[in-house]
Amino acid sequence: MLVVQLSDTHLSDTRPEAEARLAATIDHVRALPTQPDVVIVTGDITDHGTPREYRCAKAQLDRFTMPVYLIAGNHDDRSAFRAAVGPPGEHAVARSLQ
Numbered sequence: 001m002l003v004v005q006l007s008d009t010h011l012s013d014t015r016p017e018a019e020a021r022l023a024a025t026i027d028h029v030r031a032l033p034t035q036p037d038v039v040i041v042t043g044d045i046t047d048h049g050t051p052r053e054y055r056c057a058k059a060q061l062d063r064f065t066m067p068v069y070l071i072a073g074n075h076d077d078r079s080a081f082r083a084a085v086g087p088p089g090e091h092a093v094a095r096s097l098q
Contacts, residue, residue, distance in 0.1 A: 004036040012047035049077025054084040
């Protein structure tokens with residue numbers, strides 16, 4: 001099994017370069033000769049946990065075709081995170097972000 005882990009994406013309403021870095025990273029992963037079976041995104045998906053930041057995360061992470069599992073970090077708003085990906089213990093697939 002091939003696993004890709006991304007960490008500390010810090011998508012931000014105030015720092016568009018974070019989205020550009022994530023987009024470039026996703027482009028790189030998608031260009032790998034062997035595609036991963038799963039992507040795990042750990043900690044600090046967003047910088048402030050705003051709905052717009054989570055919409056940005058969804059737009060970018062939806063570009064993956066394999067399952068994407070998310071783990072919130074200290075910069076993520078727990079309520080907004082749960083609203084976006086569901087309760088703890090459920091598979092949090094990028095396409096489920098609201």
